[in-house]
Amino acid sequence: MPEPSPARGIISMTISSLINPQLIADNNADASSWLESDYQSLGERLNRRQINIDEITEKVAAFAVAIPSWGVGTGGTRFGRFPGAGEPANIFEKLEDCAVIQQLSRSTPSVSTHFPWDDSGDAKAVYEKGESLGLTFDAVNSNTFQDQPGQANSYKYGSLSHTDKAVRKQAIAHNLDCITQGQVLDSKALTVWIPDGSNFPGQQNFTRAFERYLVSMESIYAALPDDWQLFIEHKLFEPSFYSTVISDWGSNYIAAQHLGEKAKCLVDLGHHAPSVNIEQIVARLAQMNKLGGFHFNDSKYGDDDLDSGSIAPYQLFLVFNELVDAAERKGASFNPAYMMDQSHNVTDPIESLLSSAMNLQNAYCKSLLIDRSKLDHYQQHNDVMMANQTLKTAFDEDVRAISAMVRMKASGAIEPLEVYRKSRYRADCGRRREMQSGSSAGIV
Numbered sequence: 203m204p205e206p207s208p209a210r211g212i213i214s215m216t217i218s219s220l221i222n223p224q225l226i227a228d229n230n231a232d233a234s235s236w237l238e239s240d241y242q243s244l245g246e247r248l249n250r251r252q253i254n255i256d257e258i259t260e261k262v263a264a265f266a267v268a269i270p271s272w273g274v275g276t277g278g279t280r281f282g283r284f285p286g287a288g289e290p291a292n293i294f295e296k297l298e299d300c301a302v303i304q305q306l307s308r309s310t311p312s313v314s315t316h317f318p319w320d321d322s323g324d325a326k327a328v329y330e331k332g333e334s335l336g337l338t339f340d341a342v343n344s345n346t347f348q349d350q351p352g353q354a355n356s357y358k359y360g361s362l363s364h365t366d367k368a369v370r371k372q373a374i375a376h377n378l379d380c381i382t383q384g385q386v387l388d389s390k391a392l393t394v395w396i397p398d399g400s401n402f403p404g405q406q407n408f409t410r411a412f413e414r415y416l417v418s419m420e421s422i423y424a425a426l427p428d429d430w431q432l433f434i435e436h437k438l439f440e441p442s443f444y445s446t447v448i449s450d451w452g453s454n455y456i457a458a459q460h461l462g463e464k465a466k467c468l469v470d471l472g473h474h475a476p477s478v479n480i481e482q483i484v485a486r487l488a489q490m491n492k493l494g495g496f497h498f499n500d501s502k503y504g505d506d507d508l509d510s511g512s513i514a515p516y517q518l519f520l521v522f523n524e525l526v527d528a529a530e531r532k533g534a535s536f537n538p539a540y541m542m543d544q545s546h547n548v549t550d551p552i553e554s555l556l557s558s559a560m561n562l563q564n565a566y567c568k569s570l571l572i573d574r575s576k577l578d579h580y581q582q583h584n585d586v587m588m589a590n591q592t593l594k595t596a597f598d599e600d601v602r603a604i605s606a607m608v609r610m611k612a613s614g615a616i617e618p619l620e621v622y623r624k625s626r627y628r629a630d631c632g633r634r635r636e637m638q639s640g641s642s643a644g645i646v
């Protein structure tokens with residue numbers, strides 16, 4: 203098995219077979235000739251820089267990122283949603299789609315659930331379904347940004363920081379329920395993102411709202427099992443457009459510090475202002491042992507939730523540069539939870555998640571190629587050009603043969619998208635799954 207890496211977990215070797223394994227094997231037999239040749243030539247190039255390709259491949263093999271259960275359905279905007287045929291209707295069907303992604307990519311062995319969206323009334327059955335597919339469960343996500351049918355109190359003016367104690371109590375109870383369900387799933391973390399904030403100056407007292415939030419979070423923190431973590435997710439706008447209670451990493455860090463060791467900050471790449479230096483935030487949080495996890499996605503304007511690595515791949519690489527730097531400093535204790543959080547509006551969600559998982563693997567791989575002792579030397583001597591070139595040299599390398607080799611060795615697909623299309627999995631789902639309604643918006 204590969205050595206443990208800064209990424210979480212070792213790829214599960216259980217092979218589910220929603221895609222015919224013979225189809226994967228046949229495609230791999232055809233693709234292996236270009237792969238062997240590309241891998242050898244990349245190995246020679248890296249060797250000239252004293253990098254052993256097989257060591258890099260072993261580290262990449264240990265990289266894993268969780269799939270968001272909500273990501274396998276078509277997302278939407280506030281204007282609408284356009285689902286395709288064969289979409290999953292419930293958590294059991296979502297898990298099947300996640301298993302397909304894992305079967306082909308071999309880098310997505312776990313699923314992050316969302317309640318009440320994934321509440322089937324039988325968490326044990328959900329756990330067993332995941333187990334039968336070779337999947338484990340990552341962080342549980344609570345939802346206090348929508349009112350559910352029959353709910354006693356509305357979240358229209360907030361949840362954990364609401365002025366009315368009854369609303370806060372309801373929001374706390376929901377988070378506690380998420381922990382209970384997550385324990386059945388063998389999850390080890392709760393992610394809390396709240397929509398609370400204000401749309402107009404004067405609407406909310408910033409200090410009182412944050413005070414109420416902290417008191418509510420104390421109750422949730424107190425209910426955490428010993429081996430659980432609490433991830434706090436910040437976001438500067440939306441659905442509130444003037445202010446949000448947990449607007450940025452500063453507020454997040456204050457809350458996490460206030461609550462205690464098990465509380466950590468979660469960085470969603472889309473939850474910052476467009477020009478914010480996210481990689482520096484990553485470095486700060488990691489330095490202070492408060493980086494709990496990631497929601498990977500990409501964006502051009504705001505919280506676009508586009509596919510990871512599709513818009514700003516250099517930024518993604520720079521984020522991984524900080525993660526690898528922190529992992530080298532801190533060793534095994536540095537173990538942030540990696541998840542994707544994307545909204546797939548115009549693509550087949552399985553294809554988007556496959557390609558995103560590969561983009562993440564490649565960005566991680568490139569960050570492993572950075573010559574850190576050279577970089578440190580150039581930084582110490584203020585050789586700006588060569589320090590920057592050290593990063594660029596790693597970023598400019600085409601490392602796709604490494605992740606393809608990882609997949610092949612783990613019985614995944616050298617060419618996941620090609621095999622997925624050949625399998626006609628979605629068309630098959632279209633025949634056995636009921637068509638989903640497209641009327642409601644689907645922001646997540």
Ligand SMILES: [Mn+2]
Pocket residue numbers: 435470497543
């Ligand atoms: Mn997120």
